[in-house]
Amino acid sequence: xxxxxxxxxxxxxxxxxxxxxxxxxxxxxxxxxxxxxxxxxxxxxxxxxxxxxxxxxxxxxxxxxxxxxxxxxxxxxxxxxxxxxxxxxxxxxxxxxxxxxxxxxxxxxxxxxxxxxxxxxxxxxxxxxxxxxxxxxxxxxxxxxxxxxxxxxxxxxxxxxxxxxxxxxxxxxxxxxxxxxxxxxxxxxxxxxxxxxxxxxxxxxxxxxxxxxxxxxxxxxxxxxxxxxxxxxxxxxxxxxxxxxxxxxxxxxxxxxxxxxxxxxxxxxxxxxxxxxxxxxxxxxxxxxxxxxxxxxxxxxxxxxxxxxxxxxxxxxxxxxxxxxxxxxxxxxxxxxxxxxxxxxxxxxx
Amino acid sequence: xxxxxxxxxxxxxxxxxxxxxxxxxxxxxxxxxxxxxxxxxxxxxxxxxxxxxxxxxxxxxxxxxxxxxxxxxxxxxxxxxxxxxxxxxxxxxxxxxxxxxxxxxxxxxxxxxxxxxxxxxxxxxxxxxxxxxxxxxxxxxxxxxxxxxxxxxxxxxxxxxxxxxxxxxxxxxxxxxxxxxxxxxxxxxxxxxxxxxxxxxxxxxxxxxxxxxxxxxxxxxxxxxxxxxxxxxxxxxxxxxxxxxxxxxxxxxxxxxxxxxxxxxxxxxxxxxxxxxxxxxxxxxxxxxxxxxxxxxxxxxxxxxxxxxxxxxxxxxxxxxxxxxxxxxxxxxxxxxxxxxxxxxxxxxxxxxxxxxxxxxxxxxxxxxxxxxxxxxxxxxxx
Numbered sequence: 001x002x003x004x005x006x007x008x009x010x011x012x013x014x015x016x017x018x019x020x021x022x023x024x025x026x027x028x029x030x031x032x033x034x035x036x037x038x039x040x041x042x043x044x045x046x047x048x049x050x051x052x053x054x055x056x057x058x059x060x061x062x063x064x065x066x067x068x069x070x071x072x073x074x075x076x077x078x079x080x081x082x083x084x085x086x087x088x089x090x091x092x093x094x095x096x097x098x099x100x101x102x103x104x105x106x107x108x109x110x111x112x113x114x115x116x117x118x119x120x121x122x123x124x125x126x127x128x129x130x131x132x133x134x135x136x137x138x139x140x141x142x143x144x145x146x147x148x149x150x151x152x153x154x155x156x157x158x159x160x161x162x163x164x165x166x167x168x169x170x171x172x173x174x175x176x177x178x179x180x181x182x183x184x185x186x187x188x189x190x191x192x193x194x195x196x197x198x199x200x201x202x203x204x205x206x207x208x209x210x211x212x213x214x215x216x217x218x219x220x221x222x223x224x225x226x227x228x229x230x231x232x233x234x235x236x237x238x239x240x241x242x243x244x245x246x247x248x249x250x251x252x253x254x255x256x257x258x259x260x261x262x263x264x265x266x267x268x269x270x271x272x273x274x275x276x277x278x279x280x281x282x283x284x285x286x287x288x289x290x291x292x293x294x295x296x297x298x299x300x301x302x303x304x305x306x307x308x309x310x311x312x313x314x315x316x317x318x319x320x321x322x323x324x325x326x327x328x329x330x331x332x333x334x335x336x337x338x339x340x341x342x343x344x345x346x347x348x349x350x
Numbered sequence: 351x352x353x354x355x356x357x358x359x360x361x362x363x364x365x366x367x368x369x370x371x372x373x374x375x376x377x378x379x380x381x382x383x384x385x386x387x388x389x390x391x392x393x394x395x396x397x398x399x400x401x402x403x404x405x406x407x408x409x410x411x412x413x414x415x416x417x418x419x420x421x422x423x424x425x426x427x428x429x430x431x432x433x434x435x436x437x438x439x440x441x442x443x444x445x446x447x448x449x450x451x452x453x454x455x456x457x458x459x460x461x462x463x464x465x466x467x468x469x470x471x472x473x474x475x476x477x478x479x480x481x482x483x484x485x486x487x488x489x490x491x492x493x494x495x496x497x498x499x500x501x502x503x504x505x506x507x508x509x510x511x512x513x514x515x516x517x518x519x520x521x522x523x524x525x526x527x528x529x530x531x532x533x534x535x536x537x538x539x540x541x542x543x544x545x546x547x548x549x550x551x552x553x554x555x556x557x558x559x560x561x562x563x564x565x566x567x568x569x570x571x572x573x574x575x576x577x578x579x580x581x582x583x584x585x586x587x588x589x590x591x592x593x594x595x596x597x598x599x600x601x602x603x604x605x606x607x608x609x610x611x612x613x614x615x616x617x618x619x620x621x622x623x624x625x626x627x628x629x630x631x632x633x634x635x636x637x638x639x640x641x642x643x644x645x646x647x648x649x650x651x652x653x654x655x656x657x658x659x660x661x662x663x664x665x666x667x668x669x670x671x672x673x674x675x676x677x678x679x680x681x682x683x684x685x686x687x688x689x690x691x692x693x694x695x696x697x698x699x700x701x702x703x704x705x706x707x708x709x710x711x712x713x714x715x716x717x718x719x720x721x722x723x724x725x726x727x728x729x730x731x732x733x
Contacts, residue, residue, distance in 0.1 A: 044486075044487075047487055048486075048487050048490040048491070049490070049491070049494065050490065144369060144371050145371075148393075148714070230484060231484070231556055233484070234715075240379065240714055240715045240718050242377065242378060314486060314487050315485075315487060315550070316484075316485065316554070316556055317480065317483040317484040317485040317551070317554060317556045317557045317560060318483060318484025318485075318556070318560075319556060319559070319560070320559075320560055320713060320715045320716065321393055321713065321715065322393075322713065323559055323560075
């Protein structure tokens with residue numbers, strides 16, 4: 001557990017360094033969310049042969065800031081017959097769930113907010129907090145659409161956590177650790193050492209590559225469902241449920257849901273990057289390898305995954321709720337078990 | 351044995367409560383101010399009651415105070431996204447009553463206008479159907495193309511949406527220079543986009559899973575409910591007034607009537623109704639191409655327009671194939687320049703009545719798709 005944090009080396013282990021470490025990811029999330037919102041606006045525009053926002057700032061790059069300012073100015077509406085406490089608490093709980101996961105995400109060789117040994121387990125544990133927030137928001141709104149959205153959302157989160165957990169568990173078997181920093185260190189070297197390509201090993205690993213690729217895909221699909229993105233955006237399917245569980249929310253509370261969604265997108269992308277795509281490792285051996293470049297590689301890999309999520313959102317239609325359950329329980333879950341067994345066999349034979 | 355019986359009883363007592371949801375009048379997917387009172391058992395729809403009248407504008411009563419010419423702008427506002435098509439049966443009815451035979455050039459321009467407007471209407475229908483299924487991008491592709499069609503219609507009539515272009519015995523204005531090239535370019539563009547949307551939406555696996563085998567309308571039910579247009583043809587009934595009761599000059603063109611084939615799913619499901627519209631766009635393109643080739647250049651489109659429309663005493667019913675289905679006007683004339691009574695038979699209103707029949711037992715998300723596949727415009731439903 002030595003050398004996990006460059007700030008401890010610089011400032012020593014005191015209150016200031018701890019506070020800095022806690023607030024660094026928050027600053028990152030705020031900046032990232034603005035960039036992701038802009039990316040969503042621009043990528044959707046380019047896909048649809050539009051220009052997207054062009055008026056606010058050069059090429060509209062200030063649009064996310066304008067949106068945030070707009071949301072701050074909006075009236076904060078609390079429905080008359082809602083459960084006030086739960087209603088007001090829900091957005092914060094959802095954001096807490098999304099932000100708590102950042103504690104174990106290794107941004108670089110020398111920076112991970114909390115280098116705990118059960119990092120992956122912790123991510124799954126805190127990730128489920130969002131479900132509670134969604135149910136609270138949906139139930140407390142006292143709106144039938146919100147209620148239906150919340151019920152769908154929780155069913156979806158619980159169903160898709162299992163294939164995602166199986167995919168992650170397979171990598172844990174390969175790496176024999178749950179510490180995300182350790183998993184990254186194992187994958188150093190060229191990109192064929194990444195776990196999506198079977199991890200480091202001799203040519204004997206060739207037969208396990210299809211299974212690890214499949215695991216990567218299973219995790220990615222499940223992560224789309226966990227973050228309520230298209231084609232699994234059934235909880236907030238605008239054509240049926242208006243806006244799902246956050247129908248009644250306005251102003252900054254709505255913005256919290258929005259932030260939480262984008263933060264969640266980054267969390268799943270970061271987990272995918274860490275366990276499958278080599279995390280902060282350079283894809284090309286020692287080229288541009290190092291603590292500073294690690295941040296660059298990690299953020300660009302994770303942001304590429306986020307861009308793929310955005311790309312899918314603007315291309316595909318939406319599933320129906322029973323089809324979603326079918327895919328989760330009857331397709332992804334058996335496939336993830338098969339991959340898990342194949343990977344376990346590979347580890348036993350190694 | 352007795353144990354199992356006891357369990358059965360307990361299970362029956364666990365029957366869930368049914369919830370009544372109000373879909374509309376303000377809802378993203380009701381295509382206007384329609385209100386559906388839906389009873390759901392969990393996610394399964396058990397009952398649908400459409401409530402109409404939020405856009406009622408007393409069209410029929412209004413017309414009794416207007417001269418015949420003043421009625422035309424009101425007719426635009428029935429099915430406001432295919433206004434050209436709406437005007438046609440009305441002016442045809444009056445021409446029949448007054449015994450006016452319009453010139454060939456007028457007929458060709460009317461056909462081209464109506465078919466362009468039909469393409470524009472089907473583009474909206476397919477686009478919003480995709481939007482109901484969650485696909486946003488095809489929606490904007492279609493709207494981009496529809497804009498070019500609207501530019502042509504605007505150049506012809508002066509208005510983007512509510513044209514007021516057809517006149518009894520003629521048209522409000524002649525074609526502009528370069529009209530033929532514009533139309534041919536549009537046809538090319540429409541075909542290109544349709545090919546693109548085929549890949550992106552129509553044959554998309556998710557989209558097929560969503561819309562095939564959903565909202566099955568059997569031919570018998572469709573005929574019993576007097577459905578018409580793509581809703582009827584999606585059920586496999588080959589009925590199109592342009593072919594079966596050729597009005598104007600439709601007998602001069604070579605085109606097919608697309609019907610639901612059950613290519614994926616069952617004949618009469620949402621996917622087939624939608625597919626009929628996509629195929630009809632192609633047939634409209636064919637008609638436009640033929641009409642452009644045959645259209646005479648000489649002729650005054652206003653020559654036969656009477657100064658004062660005063661049809662003789664009598665009554666007339668004229669119907670035409672609107673993009674939404676059969677639109678008919680029943681006009682009673684009392685010999686003055688104002689109609690005694692005008693009754694419109696709108697396709698959207700009739701097609702909407704089939705919703706409670708075909709949406710029971712499907713999921714709530716399917717109900718939205720079924721509504722989208724019926725393609726209603728509330729201006730025509732409520733009038």
